Amino acid sequence: MSRFFVLTLNGLTQGAIYAAMALALVLIWRATKVINFAQGAMAMFTTYLALFAIDHGAPYWLGFVIALLSGLLLGAIVERVIVRPVESAPPLNVVILTLGLLLFFEAIAPMAFGGQIRSFPPAFSIVGLHLGGSQVAFSPFDAFTLGSVVAVMILLLVLFQKTNLGLRMRASAFNPEVSRLLGIRVGRMLTLGWALASMVGALAGVLIAPTFLLYPTFMDQVLVYGFTGAVLGGLDSAMGAVIGGLLMGFALSYVGGYFGSDLETVGALVILIAVLMVRPRGLFSLQRLREV
């Protein structure tokens, strides 16, 4: 099988995970105009919780559900307890707070779960599928990764575009004051937004853990790539975040494959700078629309 094809498939799977992380960041950005730098660390923590359950005899699926539900809960708690009290402060204060939270989670994880590198079981085989007699670089677990990211994205799309709850959430994000006058309980919508974002982040965590191995800082890279993808996509567009995340997956896979994996991180930076030079607002920002 051609090198290019292998790298493309690899990029697709990795990209799906970066897309999930990018989407999580964009959901929070749109709701509160804050970049949650603790998004990765929170996902690391929920992945450890899943592993903890699996270590104690829980089946993989229970661990998976625990990761998602604890992500939901953790997001809600962080919004209520940490972000809400400083809601009216300048956004930069909240951003610094999320950086503090990042350090906090990365400090307590080794205390709670031990600092050593752990392997995380995949849901399905990570050995490439056999198709027509030859092995391809696409495993059942890759298919599961891709499928669950797509499923979550479709669910979110339906929630935001087709339900009244989603309409209320979008209104609250765009204009809290007007939303309040329309009887929308904006505070609850923000909590729910953080919860959902954190759940999507937690999904990225459990999906990447089998490939990356689990240690307290294992999500840092995913956060950086997801953030880059989100900025590429314009930061305020969910669709842009998904496409930006996928582009990051492809680009990093090609850079790593053709120029060596040492250059992956530099590659991410080069892509970001190049795109922002050509399109300062990212590829799909809504703001451009509003100005014309």
Added chain:
Amino acid sequence: MLEVVDLTVAYGPVMALHGVSLTVADSSITTVLGANGAGKTTLVRTISGLVRPRSGSVRLDGRDITRLAPEEIARLGVAHVPQGQAVLAELTVDENLRLGGLWRRDPNGQRRALAEAYELFPPLASRRHLAAFSLSGGERQMLTIGRALVARSQVLLLDEPSLGLARLVLVQIMARIKTLVLERGLTVLLIEQNAKSALSVADQAMVLHLGKVVAQGAAHQLLTEEGLRHAYLGF
């Protein structure tokens, strides 16, 4: 019935309202007049909970709502049309309108109210699925008013609804509101720059000057008070 009792509001050191009292009876229109900066917007923003008063209270049908959150006040049936075309620009016209009555959880009533709003504002009906930022200024104003009507609230606070609207459209809106006042007992607080036209539709009137009430009474009476008109209303 909406009552404002001895309301005092300050923005830091700037006093915006000094001991303002006002009663708006059910099924009536009360207009609040005054020059720019008189405190009219501050008054309605305090009623709907967006601004916290220094002292005094706001009561709705006898219930003290002074310290309630804006969303809870809206859910008690107070619809506020803010000054200056406050549409949710990123959402479609239809979504904006639907949001007006979503809190009622009454899909059938909402459908009817939505149809009525489109009937009242045909330009909105033909732009139903466009994002609100693509509307003209007047159309946006129609949208904020339509959205408040969809809420079918008991109390309607209108902060300069005439802004950007053609005369004919304004006449239609006021006719519609008059009907709602007579048929459904709607209680209206109307803020207007054009004192003459406001006084002609209102039952009661109040004139604010630098945060203080300088005149209060039946609208037709204020209309005939020569001195008052010259001093504060400019016609």
